[in-house]
Amino acid sequence: MTAPSQQTINVPEGFMLATSKYISEFDSQTLEDDDKELWLVRVPENLTAKDIASMKWTLPKPSSHTPLGKLSKNKDNYALYRVPEEHEKHKKEHDDDEEDYDFGISGQEMAGFQCLLPCQQKSGKLVFASKPFQHRFIVNELVEIPNQP
Secondary structure (H helix, E strand, C coil), rough: CCCCCHHCCCCCCCCCCCCCCCCCCCHHHHHCCCCCEEEEEEECCCCHHHHHHHHCCCCCCCCCCCCCCEEEEECCEEEEEEEEEEHHHHHHHHCCCCCCCCCCCCCHHHHHHHCCCEEHHHCCCCEECCCEEEEEEEEEEEECCCCCC
């Protein structure tokens, strides 16, 4: 597989590359700092960036499958989870003492995602981020399932 920074983007027919002379707070060069990480968060479409910004998060633990944050909006409740890594699933599947374990958290498809960022040095063209996503999260709506009588 080609490293993300060496891949080229093919522009589909009928589209053109967008360029900008303005610096973005998400510019690819700002990510070069070792103290910065990319986090990917999948959010339901009815939640806004403001909703997510108001959510209190706890730092993710490598093997935690409990909510890292909760949010209520209108009459709906949501929880933030860390998406289990593939090696956790593999470990559970190959453990002789336990049956296959479903973590109950979706989002494993996010492991294949790469980040595109604008690059000031390339007139705002999108480039692949120089580092992978450090953490992947998903916000799920909490649904109460009534007990049967």
